[in-house]
Amino acid sequence: MSEVTISEAEYLRLKAKAGELKAPNPTQCRESGHVWKFVGGANAGCCEDCACSASVNQCIVCGACDYGENEETSDIIANCADREEMEYQRSVEAQEPHP
Numbered sequence: 001m002s003e004v005t006i007s008e009a010e011y012l013r014l015k016a017k018a019g020e021l022k023a024p025n026p027t028q029c030r031e032s033g034h035v036w037k038f039v040g041g042a043n044a045g046c047c048e049d050c051a052c053s054a055s056v057n058q059c060i061v062c063g064a065c066d067y068g069e070n071e072e073t074s075d076i077i078a079n080c081a082d083r084e085e086m087e088y089q090r091s092v093e094a095q096e097p098h099p
């Protein structure tokens with residue numbers, strides 16, 4: 001038997017996937033003045049091969065979680081260096097096909 005350690009953020013994501021968390025509403029939370037805390041990092045999901053990390057935040061009042069879906073993550077995805085490089089590689093290969 002091996003023990004698997006996952007982060008709190010990953011735990012919350014899995015719980016949500018299993019339907020054990022009710023759908024959160026981060027926007028409403030923030031408008032109500034709830035305090036959010038940083039619970040960990042998750043894959044930003046910009047592309048398959050990069051290791052960009054998005055910060056996941058959870059509401060300490062009602063337990064809602066943004067799963068890294070926030071403005072900061074949008075910026076990270078928009079500025080992903082790995083993705084730019086891969087897109088560049090792809091365009092170079094498209095222009096100069098190997099003989």
Ligand SMILES: [Zn+2]
Binds near residue numbers: 029059060061062
């Ligand atoms: Zn809340």
Ligand SMILES: [Zn+2]
Binds near residue numbers: 046047050052080081
């Ligand atoms: Zn990335």
